[in-house]
Structures are given as C-alpha cells and as structure tokens.
Amino acid sequence: MIYHYTSIDTLKLILESKKIRFNNLNAVDDELEGELFVKKSLAQLIFVSCWTTDPNENIPLWKMYASTRGVRIGLPDYPWRKVDCKKWDAGVIEVRYDPSEEYFSPFDIDEIFGESHYIIPPFSLPISDSNAKKAFSKEVIYLPERELKIKYSDHYNEKLTKPGHAGLIMKPIDFGLYKHEQWAFQKEFRFVLFISPMDKEINLSAKNFHQPMVNSLMKYIQAEYISPIKDFFVKIDPNSIENMEITLGPHCTEEDIRHVQSMRQKHGIVGDLYKSGVRLRR
Template sequence: MRIYHYTNIETLALILKNKTIRFNRLDRVDDLEEGQSECSGIKIGQYLFVSCWTEDSEESIPLWRMYTDKGVGVRIGIEKDMFKTYTYNDGDVINGVTMEGEVKTLLSPDMLAMSDLFIFPCFNDGVFYRNMQYVPNLADALRNAIIRNSNGSFNFELSKLGAFKNSRWAFQNESRFVMNIYPKPSSISVGDEIFATWLCSVFNQGIPNTIKYYDLDLDISALNSIDITLCPNMSKGNKILVESLCKTYLHNVVPKDSSLTNIVNLK
C-alpha cells in the first residue's frame, strides 16, 4: 500500500540525500491541543515522535496549502513498508541487552547503542503505524491510555498514544508512524534492574526529553520506487530544482504534474 506526504522542496532534498524520514516530537507539531495533551498528569507529547502521512491517493487542496509553502512543494508517494530492516543474531549483546533468537527490527546498531536514549522497540501496526481517530473530546479519548498504579508504576496502552485528534482535523485523513523515545542516563543500561525504576521516575517527575526529532533509515528499494507529484502552481524554476534532485538521488523517477494544475491557484 502506498501512502502520501505533503512537504516542501527543502525537506524532499534532505529525505533523498540522507535516505531517512524525520520523526518530529509531538509537542512541536501544528496541532497544539494534541501536542500539549496529558494522560494521568503526564505530558506525553515530549516522548512521542511522529511522521504524518495519508492513505488518500486523491490530492488534497488543504494539505497542499498547509504543508508545501503555497506552491513550493511536492507530494511524496511511497510504500508503507518503507523503512530499512536490520537483523541481529542469537546472543548478540547491544547496549546491555542480549538478543534471543534472530531479531529483525528497524533500529540500526547505532540506534541500539545510544546510551542516553531508550527507543521502545515495537514496530507492529497499531503501535508503530495507525490511522488517526478523530474525536469530539481529546481528553476523554486519552483518559485510560496511561494508568498510574498505587505503587508508582504505570500501565500504558501504546496503541492510544498519538492516535487521536480533535474532529476539526478530520479533513487530513491522517495516518502516522509513532515512535516512543525516552531520556536515559548513560550509566543505566536497558538490561539493568534499575532501568524500570528510572523509566517510572521519568513519568513521575516529568523529566524532559533531550531531543526534538529522530531520523529513521529508509529502505533503498522503497526509496527508488517513490513517486513525486509537483504542487499545482509550481514555478518553472522550482520544477527544475525538483527534477535535478530526482536525477541526482533517484533511479528513473520523473516528477509528475499535479492533477489540480490549472484547476486551483494556491495563494
């Protein structure tokens, strides 16, 4: 299945050059209500990192206008399973964790070796990828997403975190990828007994995250099958820029004109 992302030319250039997709922290996105939402007193937005897409193949005038600098942008189409997979063998020890059996994950060795972050390693649909649910009251929808237990521990329903937006955003028809990333002292390994205690203290004390974004590696075959649609009223000069990026970084990908060309003028 192909999914779509509306963005500007600068971001397209970075995606193609670095072969990565950027996940932005939820408390820094354009939906301020969602970004500042709380669950059991926890401002969860700083620990959630999202990459926002849509499964709607029909071009969206609102999305063109909101996310492409009014004519200086593109729509990217790519397979949903776009990220590079890494394989680890039984007995491999990475950042204090011993792999049991063959493990396939989207986390590179460099990611797993990061000593000051904990990336929750779950990439199943429903947790990593989900279609957004649009609700009249965001606080009600998130009410039981995190339950604070009497002993100071927490129960998380990960499929609910980063899954809801107010109904006013329904026009986006959004689907998104979500990563859970938490700060961690370099002196504590994920395999240590004290790790769970530390993670609870992150939530109890509201310990701030240390990063604003995270980049995940793209699979080369998925990248080479990308399609790029030009904004409806793109100038000739910007079209040349996009064509040059495609020639430099992609194989046999030619950007196509929007189906809305000569139909809408984005001002």
C-alpha cells in the same frame, strides 16, 4: 502507498540523509495532542511521522505543509529498512523467534540503544512481515472533543496516575491514536516511536541494566524532567527511495521543476513524477 506533503528543501534533506524526521507530540500542529495527558511531560517522549493514506490530492495539506510550491512524496506503507533481528545481540534484547517466520526491525541495535537515547519496545522487538504495518504504524481515529477527553481519561490518564509503573503498562503503539475531529480532513496515517533519554549512569553491559532504564523513564514522566531529545531520524529503505513517487505542487515554477528533476536524477529515483492536478488561483 502513503503520502507526505512537504517543501522542496525538505525533500532535498530527505534524499541527502536517506532519513525521515520524527517530531514529538509537543511539536505537532495540533496543540491538544500533548495537552490532554495528565502527565504532560509524556508528550515529549512520543515521536511521530505524519502521512496520509488519501491518494487524491488534498488542498488543505498542500497549503499547510507544502505552501503549494512544494511536493507530495509517495512511499510504500512500510518505507523503512528490514534489519534482520538475528544480527542483534541477544544478551541486550530478548528475541523470541517463531521458526516459521522471518523477523526484522527498522533499527540496528545501536540505533535502539544510542549514546543519548533508547527506543522502548515493541519497536525494538522483532516483528513479522505480516504484522509490520500494525506494529509500527496506525491510522488516526478522529473524535469530538468531549469523546476525545473521555478516551484520554479512560485509555491513558487513569493508567498514568497509577504509582510505580505509569505508562509502562501500555504499548507505545497505543499513543498518538486519537485526535480531534477537526483534523479529520488529513486522513492521517502515522508512525509512532516512544523514545526516552539514556542517562549516562546506565551501563548496558550490566546484568540488571533494565531496571535503571525503567527508573530513568519514570523520572521524565512522573518528575516531569525535560527531555533533551527534540526530534529523531529514521533511515529509509534504499528501494523505497528509488521508487519514490513525487507530485509537484500546483504553483511550482519551471525552476522548481528543474530542481526536483535534478534531484531525482542525482539520487537515482525511477518512481513516477507528476504535476499537480489542482488548479489554485494565486
């Protein structure tokens, strides 16, 4: 199970929309994540949803993200839908099937290719059940600042400065992997998407539409165009919502508790409801 600390208002938005918000690396709390790229415009195209694998309550996370009157939600480590890839239009995305496995994705085809965006593979490619966690998510690796800068230089920046195909030689899951050791207390587990704006002139029905998409992506990375996409919402599997575990913050009032209980009843949540075991003086 993975855990996310948030406010009661945000919990309400999650339950009403049945979606989780992804923010780009320019909006996360660690400013260094976006600044270490030699092509800083790249950070705006990498979207993350941040969780923790720590089953124990984390006092800094309560204070930073739920202001001690919020909640901690618990979901399976793959909380998303499993869209059957056989429903995809094979003319748009090449699907390689292994007859011995079933393939699925978190997205329908119209979510991969939206009116104003497209999600870059491998998240738009089929992934097997056994590899779902590895393909779509990762546990963050924490490094001292000197090692972190070396890692960015070797792992990202040297490749990003190569002409013609910068960034495309790396898988999207490679991004967002490393953080400064100052953040190690978070024990972060994150989902990562690489999302590029969809230029209006791109015609998905054209035979050679892939090359204009690559050219479009390179404009945003190399020419440092500003992306209009600031966040992205991904649908949660209904079963994950139904079995959501909720822990009430250390300073939740009786009114807060009633509010959360009402939301659980309204949305048919049967997962456990706990009160925080952390005792914090107000």
